[in-house]
Amino acid sequence: MDDGTELCTACGFCCDGTLVDVVRLDEAEVATMTRLGLPVARAGALRLLEQPCAALAGTRCRVYGDRPARCAAFRCRLLAELEAGAVTREEALAVVAHARSLEGEARADVLEARFRRA
Numbered sequence: 244m245d246d247g248t249e250l251c252t253a254c255g256f257c258c259d260g261t262l263v264d265v266v267r268l269d270e271a272e273v274a275t276m277t278r279l280g281l282p283v284a285r286a287g288a289l290r291l292l293e294q295p296c297a298a299l300a301g302t303r304c305r306v307y308g309d310r311p312a313r314c315a316a317f318r319c320r321l322l323a324e325l326e327a328g329a330v331t332r333e334e335a336l337a338v339v340a341h342a343r344s345l346e347g348e349a350r351a352d353v354l355e356a357r358f359r360r361a
C-alpha cells in the first residue's frame with residue numbers, strides 16, 4: 244500500500260490553511276512543539292497549532308517525524324483513495340498539481356470534489 248508520504252509532502256493542503264484552520268494538541272505535543280520552536284495558540288482550554296502551520300516549508304512538514312497525532316491521522320479524500328488503491332500515486336500527484344494551478348471558485352470546486360470528505 245502506498246503510505247502517501249510522497250503525495251503529502253508534495254501537497255500540504257491540510258497544513259497551509261487550505262483545508263484546515265487549526266490542529267488540536269495534547270499536553271505532550273504542546274511540549275514537543277514548544278521544544279521545536281513552534282508557536283502554540285490557546286483557545287480556552289485548547290492548545291492549537293494554527294494554520295498556515297509554522298512547520299510547513301514549501302509543501303513539506305519540517306517536523307514530520309514529530310508531527311502531532313492529529314496530523315498523522317488526517318486523511319483527506321485523495322489520500323484515502325490512494326491508500327485504498329482507487330487512484331495511483333501519479334494520478335493523485337496530478338490532482339494536487341491541477342488544484343495548485345487553479346484559483347478562486349475553480350480551485351474550490353476541485354478541493355471540494357477531491358480532497359474534502361463527506
Ligand code: SF4
Binds near residue numbers: 320
Ligand atoms: S492528507 Fe491530503 S490534503 Fe493533506 S497533505 Fe496529504 S494529500 Fe494533501
Ligand code: SF4
Binds near residue numbers: 296305311315
Ligand atoms: S505539524 Fe507538520 S503535518 Fe502538522 S500541520 Fe504542521 S506542517 Fe502539517
